[in-house]
Amino acid sequence: MIDFELSGEQKMVRETVGAFARDQVRPAARSADESGAIPPELVKLAWELGLARGPIPETLGGFGDRRSVLTGTLVAEELAWGDLAIALHVTAPALFAFPLLEMGTEEQRRRFLPLVATERFAAVTAAAMEPRYDFDLSALATVASPNHSGFTLRGDKCCVPLGEQAQAFLVYARGEDKSGGARAGDLQGTQVFIVARDTPGLTVVEREKNMGLKALATYELKLDGVRLAPDARLGGEQPADAARLVAQSRVALAAMAVGVSRGAFEYARDYAKERRAFGAPIATKQAIAFMLAEMAIEIDAARLLAWEAATMLDKGLNALKESSRAKHYAAGVALKTTDNALQILGGHGYIREHPVEMWLRNARGFSAFEGLAIV
Amino acid sequence: MIDFELEPQVVERAKFFRSVAEHLMRPISRHYDEHEHEEPRRFIETTWQGAARERQGGADAGAERKSAPRNLLTTIMTEELCWGDAGLFLSIPGPGLGGAAVSAAGTAEQKERFLRRFKDGEPKWGAMAITEPGCGSDSAAVTTTARREGDYWVLNGTKIFCTSGMRALEKSDGFVVVWATVDKNAGRAGIKPFVVDHGTPGASIIRVENKLGIRASDTAAILLDNCRLPLDHVLGSPQVEPSGGFKDVMATFDATRPIVAAMAIGVGRAALDFVRDFLSQQQVEIRYAIAPTRMTALERDFIEMETELEAARLLTWRAAWMLDRGLRNNLEASMAKAKAGAAVTRVTQKAVEIMGPLGYSRKYLLEKWMRDAKINDIFEGTQQINLLIIARRILGYTSKELR
Known part of the structure; x- marks a missing residue:
């Protein structure tokens, strides 16, 4: 049945992770980019959200949460809105945990999942x-x-x-x-x-x-x-369904591309309302306003394509086609949106005082990224 | 709970409309494209008989209905029928945009009085007239006047680009909803919708346009020359209130823009299906999952076209779903319309390009779909006017702050 409303639980997850991205991730992003290092304290806080450990069964040291690809896309979008590099770092252990969880043999799960079910950040x-x-x-x-x-x-x-x-x-x-x-x-x-x-x-x-x-x-x-x-070999005698893993990965990357895009859109929108030229905010000029309108449409479009693939994966369906096109589309949107955002800031967008140039550099990578995230 | 799977009964309805498209529309598509202004009489009769039973009165702009996802169903039906033929779709008798205006702006009594006619009898059309020779997207600038004279409203002015205008006013017992100003000094608050019935003295068709596409549909110019209407033909309140008038035009668009978006998607899908079938006959495989750098140009184009169409469809379903939920969908309706119009213009143009001389030939319908598709980027608000609406909403600007 067609429905565009998140469940109560999903709204809560989005709010929690969104607040974390706003209060913890975003403020750390620029200095992490300049120094090439993420503060260990931030990684510890992110680990406490239980993103990778959560779905592991309690018998293996996890929290036994139900894993949902759609909920995962919400998390991915919010974290990437905060900062893409930090998002990819703190979710990396899931790249190891989720395929094992879903497709490992009993023995593989028993041997390797406890590596991720730890109190401290698990480097896998x-x-x-x-x-x-x-x-x-x-x-x-x-x-x-x-x-x-x-x-x-x-x-x-x-x-x-x-x-x-x-x-x-x-x-x-x-x-x-x-x-x-x-x-x-x-x-x-x-x-x-x-x-x-x-x-x-x-x-x-x-x-x-x-x-x-x-x-x-x-x-x-x-x-x-x-x-x-x-x-x-993951799955043992019967090799794991790589197509499903790749689909989950492409949905995750699509959602992250949406998060980066949304961050850039919001920043450019707010800037355009503040920045004045010829006696009025530049947002009152159609040349700027239309760029923003198109960015808003494309961000929603990319998110819906990612959600469509996510709901199919949650139903156990083959979503290789849907996830591939969602990822490809979202990668294009991220590049276009961050570039537009930089353009709206003009020279200021090119200066490292603003985060927009960093977002453009990050967004450019999506066309190449594969298997860097999973939901 | 997020879900994009249609319920089984909707899928059944879609199949039915698909079969109508395939058997009643496609076979006559080329003929009515090449014989503009010729009436597709049999098609009109058949669809009227089929649809009159189900129809209750136009698209729904209000929150009064709660159960069946009617707006969503309408978008599904529209996509299927426009996959058949967009011009013929627009020719299907029924309340149409005029009905949508009555539903959005009329009182309960007016809805009953004006929409009752669509339940039985001969085929009838409802139409809406906003655009004038001197104003299109700036619909607040209409110059057609409505002057109160005793027990009558007297309308004067010229309206153009009125879809099904001739069928509504001259060829059936239908009506045209004409937007006119009762007080030029009041600006957009002074603009009111008036129901001009078939045969009203002073209302006449002065021209039927020759067009690039959707040629089966009549696009009329209407002269209102001292056209006298009973007082109760103004929809809703006749008072000039700051919140009234123009808002009703917008409420109408909130309901009709997702439908126009669905029209676009239907035409786009026709073109895409044509290319897909052709490629599959030629045993050209589309490899979705490989790296884009390794795809052929054809694969990239095709996947991009398909994705654009799906993105537009999801935005459209969202706008319709919101309407069914009684949520305000003004932003989302414009997003769907702007995206679908632009996407399908590109998709159909690209399809002609991919098919080379076969795409350009009138032996196939593809070139026609490209011509048909373009209207969706224009009517019910051009792409640009929809971008303006979206921009105002996301920036929190009024129409004065962002012109």
Whole structure:
């Protein structure tokens, strides 16, 4: 039944996380970007929200919350409204926890979920992206070759959040044990492997320097003949449904793109009402007002596309198409919106005194980001 | 609880309208495009008989109804029928925009009196006349006057771009709601809606336009030359109040803009389905999940068109859903209308581009849909006037502060 209203619980979650983003995340964003570090105190406070730990069963040390992809998109939007780099950092442990929770074997869940069910921030993460212009989750260059004692992983990964401090990774790779190979674009060949930090052959290369997300410590990984036991593959004998994981990730990134866009829109709107030119606020000029109107429409459109994919995932449906287009659309909206916001501020938008240039740098990344967040 | 899945009974209705579109509209689509001003008589008769049973009287702008999601159903029906043919859709007899104005601005007694006619008898149309030769988007600037003379209102002026105006005024026992000012000094507060019945002396059709698209629909110019109306033909209160008058025009638009957005989406979907079917015959696969950098230009274009359309649809459903809930949807209705008009203009133009000479050929309907689509970017408020409304709302400006 068509309904555009959030449940009472969802409204509450949005309010709680929204307040956290406003009071804690936003004030820390600029200095985190300049210094390249997120205050540990802030990470601790974010961890107390229980975002990654919450849905883990109580028997494994979690809170046994019901996981909802839609509720997750609300959280993602609010946190990214505060700051994208901080949002990606504090939600990174879910990149490890959620796939295990949903698709791990009993044994895998029992062994690895307690890593995330801790009082202190759990440094676990995923490695999905690769340093290639044609990087594609449906055609990964990182290969998992089956052999008599399990699998061997070979390849390079990049943009791995928490890389240096991480105890364990979920590594996305192309499985070579499927006869006939994968069809382009359906993710049949993509598999996920649980790799402990100290596995021989795994090297965490030095911290990356990116255009944006400067506060988020990301790393390249080298997988040089990493030998894994047969039970290291997520889902075991029946490989995990990578398409569903990718869909969940794309919805999360779409929601974050909406959060960044909304932040930039609100800032530019308020600025345009304050800033005067030719005797009136610039917001009273149609050239500015129309930009803002279009930004408002596109932000709502992108959010609804993300929600549409999220509701499908919550119903257990295949939403690969819907989540992919939502992510692609939202990435475009984020770039356009942050660029418009900068344009509205004019020269002031270019100056680091205002956050808008930072938002543009962050937003530019969405077209490349994959597997950096999950709901 | 957020949900975008239509209920089974709505899906059933959609299937029904889809079948009407497929069997009653598509086969005659080209003919009435190439024979402008020729009346699609059989289609009119069939749809009148089918719809008269169900119809109760126009789109609903008020909060008086609570149960069935009627506005949402209307948008679904509109999308399906405009997938068939937008010009023929606009020709379907019924209360139309005139009915919407009566519903939004009329008293209970007026609704009963003016809308009763649509329940039976011969096919009839309701129409609405706002635009004048000298004013379009600035509808507060109407110069048509309504002067009180004893027991009558006397209307003088010229109205243009009145959809179904000829059918409402000359070809059936219908009516046109004419917006006129009772007091020029009062500005927008002085603008009132008047019901001009079929056959009223002094009201005449002076022209029917030749158009780029939606040619099956008549677009009339109306001359009001000392047109005398009974006093109770002014909808709502005849008093000039600061809050009255123009607000009613806007309330009408809050209900009709989602419908126009749905019209646009129907035309856009027709074009998209055409391209999809063609590509699938050619065994061209659209790979949604691969990285955009690895997609072909065709895949990127197609997915972008589809996404634009879906974004517009979700905004439209939201605006209609709010109306069904009795929520004020002024901002959301304009968002849906602005987005849908622009998106579908682009989508249909792109579809013609993708299909090359086949897209440009009148052998297929695609070029027609591109021509039909453009009207949705213009009528019921151009894209720009809707952006202005949105901008005022998000900035908290009045129409004086943001012109």
